[in-house]
Amino acid sequence: MIQFDNVSYTYEKGGGVSNVNITVQDDEYVFLIGPTGSGKTTLLRLAYMELLPKVGRIVVNKYDSSKIKPKKIPYFRRNIGMVFQDYHLLNDRNLFENIALPLHVMGFQKDEIIDRVTESLEEIGLESKSDHYPNELSGGEQQRACVARALIKDPDIILADEPTGNLDPVTSFELIKLLEEINREGTSILMASHNYNLIKGRGHRIIEIQNGIVRKS
Amino acid sequence: MDKMIFLLSEGLKNLWRHKLTAFSAIFSIFLTLTVAGSLIIVSDNTGRIIEYLRDKYKIEVFFKQNISDDQIVKIVKEFKSIPGVRSTTIITKADAKKIFKSQFGENVLDIVGYNPLPASCVINLVKEQENKLNIRPIIDRLRKFSEVDEVNYQGRLINRIETTYQNFVKISVILLIAILIVSVLIISNTVRLTIYAKKDLIKSFQLVGATRLFVKAPFILEGIFHGLIGALISSLLLFSCLTFGSGFILSVTGLKIHYSFLNLLFLLSSLGVVISFLGSNRAISQFLK
Numbered sequence: 023m024i025q026f027d028n029v030s031y032t033y034e035k036g037g038g039v040s041n042v043n044i045t046v047q048d049d050e051y052v053f054l055i056g057p058t059g060s061g062k063t064t065l066l067r068l069a070y071m072e073l074l075p076k077v078g079r080i081v082v083n084k085y086d087s088s089k090i091k092p093k094k095i096p097y098f099r100r101n102i103g104m105v106f107q108d109y110h111l112l113n114d115r116n117l118f119e120n121i122a123l124p125l126h127v128m129g130f131q132k133d134e135i136i137d138r139v140t141e142s143l144e145e146i147g148l149e150s151k152s153d154h155y156p157n158e159l160s161g162g163e164q165q166r167a168c169v170a171r172a173l174i175k176d177p178d179i180i181l182a183d184e185p186t187g188n189l190d191p192v193t194s195f196e197l198i199k200l201l202e203e204i205n206r207e208g209t210s211i212l213m214a215s216h217n218y219n220l221i222k223g224r225g226h227r228i229i230e231i232q233n234g235i236v237r238k239s
Numbered sequence: 240m241d242k243m244i245f246l247l248s249e250g251l252k253n254l255w256r257h258k259l260t261a262f263s264a265i266f267s268i269f270l271t272l273t274v275a276g277s278l279i280i281v282s283d284n285t286g287r288i289i290e291y292l293r294d295k296y297k298i299e300v301f302f303k304q305n306i307s308d309d310q311i312v313k314i315v316k317e318f319k320s321i322p323g324v325r326s327t328t329i330i331t332k333a334d335a336k337k338i339f340k341s342q343f344g345e346n347v348l349d350i351v352g353y354n355p356l357p358a359s360c361v362i363n364l365v366k367e368q369e370n371k372l373n374i375r376p377i378i379d380r381l382r383k384f385s386e387v388d389e390v391n392y393q394g395r396l397i398n399r400i401e402t403t404y405q406n407f408v409k410i411s412v413i414l415l416i417a418i419l420i421v422s423v424l425i426i427s428n429t430v431r432l433t434i435y436a437k438k439d440l441i442k443s444f445q446l447v448g449a450t451r452l453f454v455k456a457p458f459i460l461e462g463i464f465h466g467l468i469g470a471l472i473s474s475l476l477l478f479s480c481l482t483f484g485s486g487f488i489l490s491v492t493g494l495k496i497h498y499s500f501l502n503l504l505f506l507l508s509s510l511g512v513v514i515s516f517l518g519s520n521r522a523i524s525q526f527l528k
Contacts, residue, residue, distance in 0.1 A: 114440075123443065127449040
């Protein structure tokens with residue numbers, strides 16, 4: 023569960039979010055929609071505690087932003103998968119190594135890493151490209167790899183920041199369907215997007231944000 | 240264990256991934272260690288020279304005429320307890336007479352009718368001392384004995400040698416520390432370039448839940464590899480120079496240069512690891528602040 027209680031955050035040069043009160047329940051798929059610069063990314067950064075609110079608090083699973091110690095944040099993030107518009111894949115390592123990264127961080131054994139990554143690559147249909155580097159993959163493939171990297175650690179929550187931003191409509195639609203499948207298996211998803219046409223009519227709750235203020239939830 | 244292997248392999252792979260930085264860092268460490276290694280070899284050998292010179296220092300104590308040999312033995316035992324005294328040799332009046340005969344070929348009794356030569360004691364001083372050997376307190380203690388008639392020593396020469404050696408040690412230490420500090424700063428700035436180039440990697444590590452130590456470890460290990468490679472190259476260079484140059488130095492100055500490749504390698508590797516650890520740790524810690 024993700025819970026924002028009266029959360030406000032202002033950047034030094036202005037902008038941010040103000041008085042946000044929203045909750046994403048376990049197993050829920052929620053879209054966060056709003057124009058560019060409306061505060062969607064700020065909300066996601068607050069959700070994975072890259073930013074800590076100046077007012078209010080965020081509770082994600084058992085972690086409370088008002089009480090969490092900096093050294094606990096890495097452990098908190100191990101239960102959260104993140105997907106970004108610009109993928110954040112590492113260009114100096116191949117697809118297999120990129121997806122395996124969270125497992126190395128979490129201290130998994132080599133054999134288990136191989137099993138998990140191989141299975142994950144099969145799930146996203148990229149098993150034949152495991153030794154390809156990110157710049158040898160299409161945008162859609164890179165984004166699926168990014169989803170696989172987020173999923174590899176079995177997170178409770180996935181935070182997706184404009185994951186379809188660099189994809190064509192067909193690939194975007196496929197990605198949404200992939201995330202819906204993941205959600206059906208019990209993972210909560212909070213996905214930011216500015217493309218209303220892509221998400222409307224899919225039966226998921228939509229939170230609308232404008233100028234840092236939640237207008238509709 | 241697998242985590243450790245992963246971090247080690249990341250550190251090793253980074254050497255190849257960051258070739259230019261690796262080259263700059265290794266070159267900086269190589270230069271630093273070559274200068275530091277040369278300084279250490281010179282200091283070590285200067286230490287041997289000072290030990291040799293100290294071995295030659297001696298104080299001659301002449302006793303009054305009426306002091307018996309038994310009394311002299313007792314007094315000399317007290318001399319041995321004075322800090323800075325290494326050994327003593329008693330020269331009795333009879334010994335002095337023999338020495339006179341061996342040096343001048345005549346019996347002193349035949350010349351003056353009695354033995355006017357005083358009993359004496361030669362005192363050798365400690366040689367394995369790091370600090371300046373201060374002879375003045377020893378002389379003062381010796382002169383306080385009522386049985387002592389005269390104390391002869393090479394005071395000015397000893398003082399000059401000791402002062403010069405101490406100044407040399409001080410300058411060497413200051414120079415070594417300065418070189419090490421400068422090299423830590425150079426390495427830190429070199430590694431910082433890598434870190435800025437790799438900020439995506441750091442960000443990815445942080446996003447997937449890497450602890451601060453896990454993020455730092457590959458950069459620090461990479462730095463340690465730089466240090467070890469720099470130390471190995473530097474040791475090989477110094478060893479080669481010493482191997483080919485020591486014969487020449489011996490023929491020109493008469494000094495035999497002492498060195499051991501393994502000691503040199505161990506010493507420079509330790510220094511290299513410390514310098515590169517401090518440099519890379521400083522860079523990554525500042526970035527993660």
